[in-house]
Amino acid sequence: MEKYVEKYHEFPSEKIYHFVCGECKNWWSHATDMVYRRGQNMSCPHCGEKRGIVKKNGDENPRWERDVT
Ligand SMILES: [Zn+2]
Numbered sequence: 001m002e003k004y005v006e007k008y009h010e011f012p013s014e015k016i017y018h019f020v021c022g023e024c025k026n027w028w029s030h031a032t033d034m035v036y037r038r039g040q041n042m043s044c045p046h047c048g049e050k051r052g053i054v055k056k057n058g059d060e061n062p063r064w065e066r067d068v069t
Contacts, residue, residue, distance in 0.1 A: 020056075023049035 014033040021027065021044040028045050036042075036053060043050040 019044075019053065021046060021049060022051050023047055 012033065014031050015035075016029055016031045017036055018027060018029045019042065023044060024047040026044070026046040038054050039052045041050055042053050
C-alpha cells in the first residue's frame, strides 16, 4: 500500500495581538497560537507596568459578566 502524502500547502494559524499599555500608552504586538484571556496579567515591555488585559472592543464579554452587574 502506497503511503499517503499530503499535497496541500500547510499552514499554521496564529493570531496577532496588539496591546496598548494602560500606563505609558505604547503598544506592542504578539503573534501566537495561544489564546489570551481577559484578566490575564501581562507586563508592558516598555515601562514594565503589569496589568490585566482586556479586549478593546468588548465583544468578548461573556454572559456571566453581564449577569453580575
Ligand atoms: Zn507601558
